[in-house]
Amino acid sequence: MTAQPAGIADAIKITDLVKQFGAFTAVDHVDIAVPKGAFLVLVGPSGCGKSTLLRMLAGLDEPSAGEISFLGNTVSSGTGGVVADPRQRNAGLVFQSYALWPHMTVANNISWPLKVAKWSKADRDARVNEVLALLGISALRDRYPAEISGGQQQRVAIARTIAPKPSILLFDEPLSNLDAKLRIEMRSELMRIHRATGATSVYVTHDQVEAMTMATHVAVLNIGRVEQFGAPIDLLREPATTFVATFLGTPPANLLPVVRRGAELIYGDLPLADAAIAGNLDSAQLLFRAQDIGIGRVEGRPSLAATFSEAAPIAGQTMVTAMVGDVRITGMVDGYFHAMPGDPIELSFLRDPDAVFTTGGERVAR
Ligand SMILES: Nc1ncnc2c1ncn2[C@@H]1O[C@H](COP(=O)(O)OP(=O)(O)OP(=O)(O)O)[C@@H](O)[C@H]1O
Numbered sequence: 001m002t003a004q005p006a007g008i009a010d011a012i013k014i015t016d017l018v019k020q021f022g023a024f025t026a027v028d029h030v031d032i033a034v035p036k037g038a039f040l041v042l043v044g045p046s047g048c049g050k051s052t053l054l055r056m057l058a059g060l061d062e063p064s065a066g067e068i069s070f071l072g073n074t075v076s077s078g079t080g081g082v083v084a085d086p087r088q089r090n091a092g093l094v095f096q097s098y099a100l101w102p103h104m105t106v107a108n109n110i111s112w113p114l115k116v117a118k119w120s121k122a123d124r125d126a127r128v129n130e131v132l133a134l135l136g137i138s139a140l141r142d143r144y145p146a147e148i149s150g151g152q153q154q155r156v157a158i159a160r161t162i163a164p165k166p167s168i169l170l171f172d173e174p175l176s177n178l179d180a181k182l183r184i185e186m187r188s189e190l191m192r193i194h195r196a197t198g199a200t201s202v203y204v205t206h207d208q209v210e211a212m213t214m215a216t217h218v219a220v221l222n223i224g225r226v227e228q229f230g231a232p233i234d235l236l237r238e239p240a241t242t243f244v245a246t247f248l249g250t251p252p253a254n255l256l257p258v259v260r261r262g263a264e265l266i267y268g269d270l271p272l273a274d275a276a277i278a279g280n281l282d283s284a285q286l287l288f289r290a291q292d293i294g295i296g297r298v299e300g301r302p303s304l305a306a307t308f309s310e311a312a313p314i315a316g317q318t319m320v321t322a323m324v325g326d327v328r329i330t331g332m333v334d335g336y337f338h339a340m341p342g343d344p345i346e347l348s349f350l351r352d353p354d355a356v357f358t359t360g361g362e363r364v365a366r
Contacts, residue, residue, distance in 0.1 A: 009072030011036040011200035012057070012168065017066035018078065019052050019224075026052045028224035029066070034217050036071075039194055039201045043211040044221035045247070050204040051172055053221070057202055058093045058170050059086040070168055091168040092161035092199075100145040100156055107132070107141040110160045117164055131159040134196060135189070151182045158190070162197055169194070171203040175210070187213060208248050212236070220244050242285060242361035251290040251319045251330045257359070259283045270302050272349060278356050279364060286353035293331030295320055298348040304329075306347045308339040322347060 010033040019027040027049045034040045042050045055061040056076055057068060065078035070091070075084040086093075100109050107128050114124045132138040135155045140148055148156070154174065161169065174190070175183045191214055194201050205211055211218055212232045220227045220235065220243070228240045239245035245253050258265040258272055260282045265273045267286075278284040297303050306322035306329060313319075318337040321330050322345055331347055339345060356364040 009069070010034060011038065011071055012040070012202065013067075013069045014053075014057075015067045015069075017053070017056065017068065018064045019049070019056060019061065020064040025224050027056070027063075030219075030221075030224075030226050032219050032226065032229055034200065036200055037198055038216045039191070039203065039214055040217045040219065041203045041205060041211040041215035042219050042221060043205055043208055043247075044227075046206060048221040049224040050206070050221055054093075054170055054172050054202060054204050057168075058091060059084060059089050089168070090166050091170055092164065092166035093170045093172070094158055094161050094174045095172050100153055100160070102145050105142050105144055106137065106148070106156050109145070109156055110163050113160060113164050127163055131163050134162075134193065135159045151178055151186065154178065154186065155189075158193065162193065162199070165197070167199055169197070169199045169201040171201065173205055174203075176205075176207075183210075190214065209250060212248065220247060222247075238363075239287075239355065240363050242287075242357045245287055245355065245357070249289075251314075251332070253354070254288045254290065254293060254329050255285045255357070256288065256327065256329075257283070258286055267304075270304060272302055273353050273356075277353070277364075281358065281364065283359050284364065285357040285359060285361070287355040287357065288349060288351075289354050290319060290330040291332045292349065292351040292354065293329060294348045294350050295331055295333045295337065295345055296348065297346050298350060301348045301350055303346050303348040306345055308343040308345045309341060311337050311339065320345075 012034050014030055014032045017027055017030045042053060044050055056063050059082045062081040063076050063078045067074055068076040070089060075089045076082050110128050110131060111124050114127060132141055137152060137155050140152060145153055175186050178186060187210060203214060215232050218232050218235055219229045222243050228235055228244045235244060236249055242255055256267045258267050260275045263275050264271040265275050265278055272286055304324055306324045309321045309323050311318050311320050313336060318333050319330060320333060320337055321328060329347055358364060
């Protein structure tokens with residue numbers, strides 16, 4: 001994953017990192033390494049440890065054990081604490097709250113960290129103009145934060161962070177306060193800025209669409225541990241666990257518990273696959289993508305009686321969710337589909353399962 005010529009240090013290397021709050025382990029033996037210029041997204045459900053990991057990268061929290069290094073230099077360690085303080089680690093942090101200084105103009109907000117870093121007035125002015133242009137906010141330079149919109153404030157906050165040219169950019173859910181349309185626009189903007197600065201970025205989000213769109217590398221976190229690390233497409237295609245398979249991807253993938261009966265794997269009474277795909281397991285979980293489940297009977301394919309739950313139109317198709325007992329199954333139909341909650345419908349398995357997992361959630365190699 002991080003293949004690069006020998007001797008070139010990873011831009012960010014996290015080794016066996018642990019963070020404990022009392023007896024509670026928030027970050028649990030995490031190992032991640034990314035090359036220079038990577039866009040690493042940390043994704044996972046609420047409370048999985050994303051922000052805690054980012055705060056350690058920023059130097060705001062000390063690790064309980066393990067090590068973080070930037071470009072080959074240790075910046076935090078379990079034994080040494082925060083070795084380089086936040087200002088010395090050449091990393092810029094963007095939070096979801098913009099925290100601009102209200103009494104300073106946009107230009108002065110951006111210029112301030114350069115002044116602190118003792119840049120000359122001429123260099124400061126040139127750099128402020130450069131980042132204002134990069135963020136498309138040159139016209140706002142003399143306004144105060146109260147005189148610009150939330151989206152514009154976020155741009156100013158980003159401009160202020162990138163102004164000192166940090167080699168590492170850290171983002172903690174920076175778009176979560178923006179409306180849906182602005183989020184999509186800012187997502188592309190952030191990717192453009194990432195490319196323009198050449199910085200290595202770490203981006204925290206619980207939004208898997210954001211993760212899959214922006215990342216060169218994704219780490220899926222679950223209760224403090226890295227469940228899987230890799231390129232977005234590899235995680236989608238080859239999820240290592242049921243957690244990753246159901247957390248990533250829209251619509252979500254379906255998992256059906258099955259047991260062996262003779263040469264078949266059955267769900268309830270319905271044969272769904274050849275038992276050979278589960279090796280010698282007597283019970284397993286089968287993964288079916290939503291696009292592989294259709295609505296209505298299909299000749300020659302297994303089908304199940306279900307209860308309609310909801311329908312959501314997406315790009316000319318409809319994502320249909322139905323319940324079979326207490327198992328939620330999502331399928332896709334072309335065009336629009338309408339039914340009342342509780343209506344009986346038929347679900348068909350159009351293709352063989354995409355993957356097989358143990359009952360514990362680990363992928364079975366095929
Ligand atoms: N200072 C603290 N003291 C005690 N527990 C903490 C502290 N900070 C975080 N935690 C706990 O550590 C776990 C991870 O928190 P963290 O904020 O890193 O999660 P997260 O993945 O960023 O969540 P969210 O998406 O909700 O922001 C949570 O269970 C949280 O309650």
